[in-house]
Amino acid sequence: MKTFKIGGIHxxxxxxxxxxxxxxxxxxxxxxxxxxxxxxxxxxxxxEKGAEVKVGTLIAKAGGFVSANVHSxxxxxxxxxxxxxxxxxxxxxxxIIDVEGDEWESRIDRSEDLVKDISASKExxxxxxxxxxxxxxxxxxxxxxxxxxxxxxxxxxxxxxxxVECEPYLTSDHQLMLEKSGEILVGIRILMKAIxxxxxxxxxxxxxxxxxxxxxxxxxxxxGIEICPLKVQYPQGGEKQLIDATIGRQxxxxxxxxxxGAVVQNVGTxxxxxxxxxxxxxxxxxxxxxxxxxxEKPSNLLARIGTxxxxxxxxxxxxxxxTGKVIGGGPMMGKALLNLEVPMTKGSSGLLIMxxxxxxxxxxxxxxxxxxxxxxxxxxxxPYLLMSLVENEMWTEAEAAHIMDxxxxxxxxxxxxxxxxxxxxxxxxxxxxGAIIRSRK
Amino acid sequence: MSDILITVLTLGLLGxxxxxxxxxxxxKFKVYEDPRIDDVEAVLPAAxxxxxxxxxxxxxxxxxxKAETLDGLLCPVGGNAVMTQVxxxxxQEAVASDPKxxxxxxxxxxxxxxxxxxxxxxxSCAIAVSLYSGETGxxxxxYGLGDCELSCQFDALYIDEKTKLPVIxxxxxxxxxxxxxxxxxxxxxxxxxxxxxxRIYVSCANKDxxxxxxxxxxxxxxxxxxxxxxxxxxxxxxxxxxxxxxxxKCRLCRKCVAECPTAAIVELNFPPxxxxxxxxxx
Numbered sequence: 001m002k003t004f005k006i007g008g009i010h011x012x013x014x015x016x017x018x019x020x021x022x023x024x025x026x027x028x029x030x031x032x033x034x035x036x037x038x039x040x041x042x043x044x045x046x047x048e049k050g051a052e053v054k055v056g057t058l059i060a061k062a063g064g065f066v067s068a069n070v071h072s073x074x075x076x077x078x079x080x081x082x083x084x085x086x087x088x089x090x091x092x093x094x095x096i097i098d099v100e101g102d103e104w105e106s107r108i109d110r111s112e113d114l115v116k117d118i119s120a121s122k123e124x125x126x127x128x129x130x131x132x133x134x135x136x137x138x139x140x141x142x143x144x145x146x147x148x149x150x151x152x153x154x155x156x157x158x159x160x161x162x163x164v165e166c167e168p169y170l171t172s173d174h175q176l177m178l179e180k181s182g183e184i185l186v187g188i189r190i191l192m193k194a195i196x197x198x199x200x201x202x203x204x205x206x207x208x209x210x211x212x213x214x215x216x217x218x219x220x221x222x223x224g225i226e227i228c229p230l231k232v233q234y235p236q237g238g239e240k241q242l243i244d245a246t247i248g249r250q251x252x253x254x255x256x257x258x259x260x261g262a263v264v265q266n267v268g269t270x271x272x273x274x275x276x277x278x279x280x281x282x283x284x285x286x287x288x289x290x291x292x293x294x295x296e297k298p299s300n301l302l303a304r305i306g307t308x309x310x311x312x313x314x315x316x317x318x319x320x321x322x323t324g325k326v327i328g329g330g331p332m333m334g335k336a337l338l339n340l341e342v343p344m345t346k347g348s349s350g351l352l353i354m355x356x357x358x359x360x361x362x363x364x365x366x367x368x369x370x371x372x373x374x375x376x377x378x379x380x381x382x383p384y385l386l387m388s389l390v391e392n393e394m395w396t397e398a399e400a401a402h403i404m405d406x407x408x409x410x411x412x413x414x415x416x417x418x419x420x421x422x423x424x425x426x427x428x429x430x431x432x433x434g435a436i437i438r439s440r441k
Numbered sequence: 442m443s444d445i446l447i448t449v450l451t452l453g454l455l456g457x458x459x460x461x462x463x464x465x466x467x468x469k470f471k472v473y474e475d476p477r478i479d480d481v482e483a484v485l486p487a488a489x490x491x492x493x494x495x496x497x498x499x500x501x502x503x504x505x506x507k508a509e510t511l512d513g514l515l516c517p518v519g520g521n522a523v524m525t526q527v528x529x530x531x532x533q534e535a536v537a538s539d540p541k542x543x544x545x546x547x548x549x550x551x552x553x554x555x556x557x558x559x560x561x562x563x564x565s566c567a568i569a570v571s572l573y574s575g576e577t578g579x580x581x582x583x584y585g586l587g588d589c590e591l592s593c594q595f596d597a598l599y600i601d602e603k604t605k606l607p608v609i610x611x612x613x614x615x616x617x618x619x620x621x622x623x624x625x626x627x628x629x630x631x632x633x634x635x636x637x638x639x640r641i642y643v644s645c646a647n648k649d650x651x652x653x654x655x656x657x658x659x660x661x662x663x664x665x666x667x668x669x670x671x672x673x674x675x676x677x678x679x680x681x682x683x684x685x686x687x688x689x690k691c692r693l694c695r696k697c698v699a700e701c702p703t704a705a706i707v708e709l710n711f712p713p714x715x716x717x718x719x720x721x722x723x
Contacts, residue, residue, distance in 0.1 A: 085574075088572065088573040088574060089573045089574025089575065089580055090573075090574050090580055091580075335572070336573075338558060338573055338574065360561060361561040361562060364563070364564070421562060421563035421568070424562060424563035424565075424568045424572075425563065425565075425568065427568070427571070428565070428567055428568050428571060431571065
């Protein structure tokens with residue numbers, strides 16, 4: 001079975017919420033819509049305090065080239081535009097909407113019917129995706145329309161759909177494939193049309209045999225769409241790892257996937273593309289996995305963006321008493337949340353509740369030079385070396401040791417027997433070295 | 442016997458030729474270096490801390506020799522004493538400057554600032570700051586993980602066990618500015634040391650609105666501007682809900698210290714105040 005060639009680990013999967021039907025989360029009383037929900041520049045508010053909005057009303061416009069529109073996920077009145085404390089404790093601008101009823105914009109087609117015919121032209125598709133404020137739903141939240149417009153001189157040859165879901169615990173993509181496979185395939189065809197390719201590969205890890213079987217059955221009738229089962233291995237969901245696993249090409253250091261003719265999109269994004277293009281529905285809700293060993297009902301929820309995370313946890317049985325940490329995202333790349341009143345954003349793929357015993361980090365000990373971190377590094381760099389270079393502020397040497405290649409998958413920190421915070425230091429080094437590289441230009 | 446002779450003669454000849462070549466090469470590529478640079482470097486402290494703004498002591502010595510006056514050039518480690526020696530070596534007038542010292546603009550000890558969460562990640566302020574706003578409700582204050590302590594090569598700064606705040610040793614601090622650069626929250630500032638080490642400063646960096654700041658920390662500056670009003674020398678400015686005392690204008694009258702409702706303004710090394718009754722009698 002196919003997988004990527006360098007490094008990788010296999011943490012305990014713990015997919016407690018697998019096969020839980022997608023439930024619709026209740027509407028919040030007040031929705032807090034952050035303006036910076038995508039990678040790049042935050043959006044700029046176009047509504048004012050007191051404005052009446054419906055579900056799908058544009059409330060903030062893209063604030064730069066790498067940026068995405070934001071639409072109201074609820075209907076009601078804009079209470080205020082203010083700074084709110086985000087998941088990391090710093091203040092960020094947000095639009096706060098008091099919810100009244102649930103009235104949708106009339107252009108949005110809310111029926112469940114599968115619309116198979118793609119009538120929109122290539123340009124229309126890109127315009128609709130940009131209008132709908134789509135971003136990569138795997139977690140990186142890079143604006144989709146930019147990823148679909150390769151720079152001049154570069155030609156896409158193949159579309160790769162990321163349905164790997166290699167993060168332990170998370171199951172939202174798996175469940176989405178089981179329930180919305182028809183829509184996803186139409187979404188893939190729209191994406192193929194948008195970038196002008198005739199071949200698409202869907203990479204799925206083989207711990208989801210039912211999803212593989214279902215997608216394979218449906219893809220039989222679709223010309224050019226292949227389903228590629230992959231060996232379970234973290235971080236296969238990384239763009240570069242997935243390209244290596246599916247088509248055997250390696251993205252050169254510092255280059256983008258388009259360099260090897262690939263465009264990678266998340267399976268959730270493919271579904272959102274279907275909704276945006278065929279149903280005129282902007283990105284106002286998404287599937288989020290609420291999970292953990294101690295939570296009463298691990299679930300996959302369809303929740304509106306802007307819903308406070310605490311309300312989602314309450315819906316799944318409330319926060320267990322011995323909770324040590326709540327992590328936004330998966331356990332490998334997610335970030336611990338400072339408070340639960342922060343709202344859901346476009347990038348919220350999961351919420352992991354960890355009991356206090358598991359949440360504690362071990363005390364750091366001395367490096368024993370076992371080179372386990374080197375073995376598991378999926379980018380072929382040397383994490384132990386990078387950490388000491390960063391500790392000693394040797395930025396030139398760190399750059400020469402390819403610190404910027406790190407994809408921050410965290411395999412090194414996970415595997416280190418001395419509990420060294422390797423990734424934390426590498427990330428700090430990437431910040432510094434990145435700033436130095438930018439200042440050179 | 443002749444073998445040995447040939448060897449000795451060959452090696453001797455090679456040596457002689459090389460010596461001649463090296464002599465001419467050395468003449469051709471000779472670099473003239475002002476001998477005064479060595480003189481100046483000899484009196485510098487050789488800490489190579491970079492506090493002067495140059496790459497090291499030799500670099501600073503070169504700058505001193507090149508400069509027409511010593512105005513603006515200061516070795517913070519050596520202070521005025523060393524600068525006088527430098528001036529003597531160069532036959533110039535010494536320009537006296539006020540000695541400075543590092544101050545920590547945060548007084549949020551564990552007692553003053555309640556913890557709202559626990560951080561168990563990498564023990565580095567720079568990393569913690571990039572992750573989140575810290576263990577307390579104040580996102581501007583000290584994280585107490587000791588990046589400043591690591592950066593200080595004069596052993597003049599340590600993190601207090603109880604308060605988890607940096608403490609500066611007045612006798613050892615050379616105001617080289619390494620800690621100022623190391624602090625990712627920009628809490629540490631170089632200020633005038635003041636006569637008899639007496640100085641007054643706002644020990645807070647919180648720019649939140651008064652209520653929010655006060656809720657997070659009992660000794661936070663709430664930006665009430667009372668100090669600004671009471672100051673007779675226009676030394677205090679309030680910007681973004683945070684007061685700042687300009688040390689070039691401050692005359693150390695201590696009126697602001699008494700006025701501050703949250704005790705965010707700190708006075709150091711002053712004799713104890715006279716009782717109010719006595720002050721009235723005067």
